[in-house]
Amino acid sequence: MPEVFCVDAVGARIGIDLSGLDEVRAAAIRQAWADAAADGIPDVVVTPADAPVESMLSGLSQLVTITAIDAARGQAWMLHAAGLANETGEVVVLVGPSGRGKTTASRVLGREFGYVSDETVAIEESGRVRAYRKPLSVIEDPALPKAQVPPSAAGLRPLPDATLRVCAIVLLDRRPDHDGAPEIEVLDLGDALGDLVEQSSFLTHADAPLQFIADVASAAGGVRRVVYREADELVPVIAALMDAGPAVLPARTTPAQSGWEPASAALPQAVASTPGAAPRFRRADWADHIELHDPDRVAVLSVDTRGRGTVRVLAGIAPAVWRAADGASLDELAAAAVAAYGTPPGPDAAPAVLVAVGALLDAGLLVSDEPRLRRRDDVAWVDRDDRVYALALDDVDGRPRLLEGTAAVLWDWLDDPVTLTQLSARATEQSGALDHRVAEDVAVFVAELVDLRLVAPVGEPGH
Incomplete structure (x- = not known):
């Protein structure tokens, strides 16, 4: 029957299998983990590495910690x-x-x-609170792995009887x-x-x-x-x-x-069902959110495909936009922002809301029903002196299209799949002027690139 030494690690009982160890290494483990020793049947059993004492204890400390955290998640x-x-x-x-x-x-x-x-x-x-009185990692010899010392041996006080x-x-x-x-x-x-x-x-x-x-x-x-x-x-x-x-x-x-319920699924990245219809926006899947006040903000926890969580704190007009994004158009999101924060001075709210929506799309906190656009693979192009020359390879009679200034920047953004709203928002923000005409110019320019077969929606021939 295996010999198991049980320790308490953040509420999980982790068994350390001593069966394959000599008495010197088994005794070293018992001593190092004496302050975390626990009775009962272990939840998980781990096996120390077959290594010299110092290396074994150092690796065991990491192994127990990772195992305990995983058991308590x-x-x-x-x-x-x-x-x-x-x-x-x-x-x-x-x-x-x-x-x-x-x-x-x-x-x-x-x-x-x-x-x-x-x-x-x-x-x-x-x-x-769950305690974890693991051995302390102490440098005794820089040439060796850190020594594993029980807290009591280092003069640290025990837990209270409470x-x-x-x-x-x-x-x-x-x-x-x-x-x-x-x-x-x-x-x-x-x-x-x-x-x-x-x-x-x-x-x-x-x-x-x-x-x-x-x-x-x-x-x-x-x-x-x-x-x-x-x-x-x-x-x-x-x-x-x-x-x-x-x-x-x-x-x-x-x-x-x-x-608040997280969206069950992102809207499909496809052309809007009604030709020419205004794009609509919805909150992307999120794990949790909290409202923050004075000033009004929202903290949103989202999870990527690897299970890693990211928290973003939305400020300015972004909280109102995010709250209202339940299949809403840009006009409806602008109305929600005005209702929440009042009419902005100077230009109307639409360009400011566009910039906010673009930032939320870039952060993965909103999705839209627009197609995602990208440069076609069958396009030859060169970038020289902040100018771009692009030519569709199947356009044998064509001439390279010269892109410079904002056009060259937009071309650079089209390296990755991106929606027209994102392009318009980035261009509006970069212009430094909250002017709705910037978005109109971007729409005309992108349509021209599509007609020239330099850009196409993702999923269409050319990608």
Whole structure:
């Protein structure tokens, strides 16, 4: 029967198979992972690599972490972060990319507070925190892999005998030239979302993840940024945050209850059903969104074909455009923007809305029923001195078409599939003047390129 050593990693029980190891390597694993040892039947069993002790322990740490995060996906908000707890279980979560001082701060502060993790902190819907007291990776010899040291052996304090609950989310910003006491700033959630999402694992596997982040931030009194120089200066800051007590999270709101449903599928990229009809626009598939106020914004989480999530915060007139894009025309989107924000000074709203729609199309947040256009493959062209000479290869009697200025720029944009709306929006924005005549000129020019067999809708002969 295999010998399995079980550890607790962000709530998952990971079994480490010791059966094929000699006693020296088995003992090294038990010692390194002593602070995370757990009873019970493992959820997943992993096998250490057959390697020297130092390399085996280093690889095992990564293997357990990846396995544990995968096992816990969809069950909690998992942050690549450090966590510290006081005696009653209030946890301050320290977030930051590599180089911002997170690891150093967690090890310094872990001598003053209960050490939760320096790798991953998982926050459940109730606000409960899952600890991960993995071995610390310590450089003892630059020529060797990092040593794996249990937190207790490094002088870090044990977990309190209490339920761990989140009380604060802190973005660390260590600056060697910072002068004076640490500076604390409560951030607008829209400004903090990018950093939080970047440091999150499997965010797109959770239900309404942006709403949960917003709930945690609100219950914790906002996301804070702390600018500091030395980690030991953070002790009173962390203590004060813990004294405020745990964050009390509201009952969850599912996407269906929020009143917004993701589009079931993108509109087909084909010519509009009625010849000459104005294009219509719809929100592309999205995983979650939250409304941000003062000023009015919308944060949208979308997922690419590889399952990677991206959050974009829409500002200006884009929120009204995105909300109204449910099979709407440009005129209807302009009316929605005016209704939300009033009539703009100077030119009418249509060109500004066109630019906003183009940006949302470029970002993959809107789709339209327009054909996507691209340069034909059977076209010869050269780019010389910011001028383009293009000729359809089947036009034996033709002459190369000279494209310069804006025409040459449009030709460059047609390297990838793009709609007429996107081309018109980009040209309008680049012109610096919100003038509807720019879009009209682009439409005439593109139609000419199609007639000359230099450009064609994707899917037609020539591609």
